[in-house]
Amino acid sequence: MLERLLVSQPHMSIPLNAKLLLCGLLAQEFGTEVDPSRISFVSHHLSHAWSAFSMSGFEQSLILTIDGGGDFASGLLAVGSGTEVTPLATFPESDSLGLLYLETIKYLGYGMFDEYKVMGLAPYGDPAPHRDLFEQFYELLDNGGYRIYLDRIGPTLLRSIEVRRKGMPFTQQHKDLSASLQEALERIVFHVLRHHSEITGIKRLSLAGGVAHNCTLNGKLLRSGIFQDIFVQPAAHDAGCALGAALMMSNELGQSAPRERLQEVYWGPDLGSDRAVEQELIAWGGHIEIERCDDVASRAAEWIAMAPLSAGCRDDRNSDRVRLATVAFLPTLGRPQTRIGSTRLSRSAKAIAPLRHPCWRRTPTSSLNCQIAGRNFPL
Known part of the structure; x- marks a missing residue:
């Protein structure tokens, strides 16, 4: 600095x-x-770790932080227990999973902060055609370790694929490459977590770091059965480090945060009266349909099943004024073949924000649920 x-x-x-x-x-x-x-200085990945574990509500969990890099490391594997976070392993920047993703998507016409687009493209592809190619980019080691060969990515892809430039149409090869990249990421993370879950016996997981925004990976981790419950810090990216650093120092000063699970992140400005909200929605009348309903959660679940776009405003629990808004873009889950009219999507996308972190939880019957507004809906 x-x-x-x-x-x-x-x-x-x-x-x-x-x-x-x-x-x-x-x-x-x-x-x-x-x-x-x-003034105290807190390491990058410890900040990520505290931001996740302190707000997970778990008394004990494994903690995995993974990103492009920070303070000469790209990840941390730790155990959180009570008011302590104990590191088990660190991953150097040279083995960065964030950079593995970033270096690859450059050849798909994307750059930094576009990773989620490639994650969304992956379900349209088949990882098999490029699986052998991607296995040249990483190596799984004993004891949950791995190695990334970032220097091999560019030369290999230039020889093997038709590089896509920004704005060019996608070919099936580009979709398959996205699928292979996503599969490689998942395989490495599963390798790390399966090993450490087995040797520690811990069945809960807290996630943070930019790669923790990969909700496809998060969903597969939950469905795998390796963990009974998973908490993803909603501010998993570097903005969450400020929160984690504050929580860590507060704990060291003997003022630990309450051991409660973070249920929502609605800290935005007051939306105003019902009338003000209604007027704002009317201004968007040419693009959206508006419906008043008493049971917002159930109605939203019905809409999600029928159509890709859903938004809602709800009352703050401590106020009779409308304070909080949830605006979500929810493609039909598990159905990549579902298409949305490009005109409708392009007009609507500017008014919506991705819902990256629904609260996934495995129920006693092992079915998968999506928790919306505090209620569970089976998927």
Whole structure:
């Protein structure tokens, strides 16, 4: 950080002590002095780990954080128990699963933060044609370890596929490549978690890190039966590190957060009165259908079964005013062949946000449920 500031602001007088630097920046921005002794540095992946485990509601769980990289590591495997997080293994940046995904999707016309698009493309493809090719990019090791060969990806793909440029149509080869990439990611993560679940006997899992946004992987982990319950930190990406760092330091200062499972992330602004919400919806009348209903969860489940787009506003539990909104793009689950009119999708997509983390939970009957607004619906 100091080096970046020196390059970007060469005339700025910067103290070499990082804590003093931060104190100076905070004083400049907020007009208040901060005692340097109150500043602590928390490692990237420990922040991810605490953000997941502390809000999982579990008394004990395995914790896996996986991303492109941070603080010279790309992942952490740990055990959370009570108010302690104990690392078991770390994965270097050279073995980054996030970079495995990113380096591959460059040859599909995508870049950073487009990973979810390729995850969505994968169900349309067959992983078999490129399975042998992808097995050149990684190696599964003993004791749940693995190695990634990032330097092999570019040269191999350039020789083996027709590279797609942004805006070009997708061929079946591109879809198959997406499927092979997704399969490789899943195979590596399953290898790591199956080993550590067996040796620890722990049947609950907390996930964080950018790769934890891969909800296809998360769903398969739950259906595998390796774990009885899985918690995914909704802010699994780097924004969640701020939360995790605060939770970790609060715990070290003897002020542990309540051991409660995070049930919702509705911290947005007040939407206003019913009348204000109605007027806002009317403005979108040419693009959406609006229906008032008493049982929002059941009606939304019916809509999801019939159509791909669903949105809802609901009352905050502590207020009679409409405060919170859920806006979700939910393609028909498990049916990649379902098509949506491109015109309708392009007009509607700007008004919706992906629902990346529904709360998946295995029930005693081993059926799979999607929890919406606190109610379970079988899938």
